[in-house]
Amino acid sequence: MSEPVSPVSIVIVDDHAMFRRGVRAELESVGRGIVDVRAEAADVDEAIAAVTAERPAVVLLDVHLPGGGGVEVMRRVTAAGASPETRYLALSVSDAAEDVIGTIRGGARGYVTKTITGPELVQAIQRVAEGDAVFSPRLAGFVLDAFSGAIDVAAVDEDLDRLTEREREVMRLIARGYAYKEVAKELFISIKTVETHMSSVLRKLQLSSRHELTRWASDRRLL
Structure with missing residues (x-):
């Protein structure tokens, strides 16, 4: 008999409380037994404290946050060596190339926009937890263009x-x-x-x- 698979531990980082509550409710509904939301955070300092305390498998990270943004969260957590196994999935309203490229360069394993459905988000979280890179289809093109030199x-x-x-x-x-x-x-x-x-x-x-x-x-x- 195979061992039961533990749910993927999650921290949600976004400065809009209503959005965090909505994501949490959706994940707890469609991702029951698959993901486990451990904490929420509204700014850079709260995010660093939550990631350090919970050491989640995946952080759902907004790009624009009070106190420095999602890239600053990744930079400071990494510099402190606080949670080296944690992976980051950007979940943002922005689909601009500079946000996508900058966030990936900052250490995120994926980037999806807030138009994503609940089941798609659960799947994206699972894939990032397993080490895959995950992007919304249009955004993948930005990353490929950046690496190919099409975008300076x-x-x-x-x-x-x-x-x-x-x-x-x-x-x-x-x-x-x-x-x-x-x-x-x-x-x-x-x-x-x-x-x-x-x-x-x-x-x-x-x-x-x-x-x-x-x-x-x-x-x-x-x-």
Whole structure:
């Protein structure tokens, strides 16, 4: 008789409490006996504490977090040698190339978007726990392009390093064709603040219009 397989231990890291609760409920429903959610965390420091305490098999990790982001969580846990067996699966609303590539370079074993279904997420967690790399289909192309040289990752990083986290969010939405009012609603900021960030983005990237910004972002696979 084969030995029973232990559930995959999980820590969920996301700064939105409602989303964490939803993921936990879904995993506990469709993944009963397959995954075991041990803890949740809302920012970088909470995530590091949870991973250190629980030593989970897999961390479901959002890319953008208060305190430094998902890459900072992986960097600090690894530097401390706190949980060397833990693997990281990015679960993010962002499907931008710089987020995907940066997160994989930071140590994640996979990257899926929040449109994933519950059963698909359980399967992705199992595969990452077993050592596989898992990506949503479109995102796998970004990683392959980066390794093949089709995307100049160094150049992308250098350009984006000039922008703050909020400026990157505004840049991406504007480049995708959002109006200032729509960006303000999406990011819960004022239209005036959007205008200020947009001016800063154009100045830092040495661009003169949103048309040029869209072309710039498209050339770098950031849309």
